[in-house]
Amino acid sequence: MMEMTWFTLASTVAAALAIAIGVSGPAYAMGRAITSALEALARQPEAERAITRTLFIGLAMVESLAIYVLVIVLIILFRNPLLQYLLK
Numbered sequence: 322m323m324e325m326t327w328f329t330l331a332s333t334v335a336a337a338l339a340i341a342i343g344v345s346g347p348a349y350a351m352g353r354a355i356t357s358a359l360e361a362l363a364r365q366p367e368a369e370r371a372i373t374r375t376l377f378i379g380l381a382m383v384e385s386l387a388i389y390v391l392v393i394v395l396i397i398l399f400r401n402p403l404l405q406y407l408l409k
Contacts, residue, residue, distance in 0.1 A: 324407060325407060328403075328404070328407050332397055332398065332401055333398065335397060336394045336397045336398050339390065339393065339394050339397070340390060340391065340394050343386075343387070343390030343393075343394075344387050344390060346386070347383045347384065347386045347387040347390075348387075350383045350386075351380055351383050351384070354376060354379050354380060354383065355376070355380075358372055358373070358375075358376040
């Protein structure tokens with residue numbers, strides 16, 4: 322039972338680190354994208370529709386990276402593939 326406790330603790334710590342590191346990249350990229358879009362809008366206000374459309378598509382792509390990280394972390398926490406080797 323002690324091995325199971327350590328394995329659960331290690332999985333939880335790994336998941337917390339993964340979500341912290343995995344979300345910081347997309348958050349930084351979203352901040353850079355929004356900054357660039359605002360600068361482009363300040364330079365060319367007449368291109369607002371094209372810039373906004375491109376910004377939202379780019380933000381959706383960046384956000385999908387954070388969602389992938391969340392899915393992997395949930396798999397690690399609730400359906401860990403290595404757990405079957407520990408239970409044998």
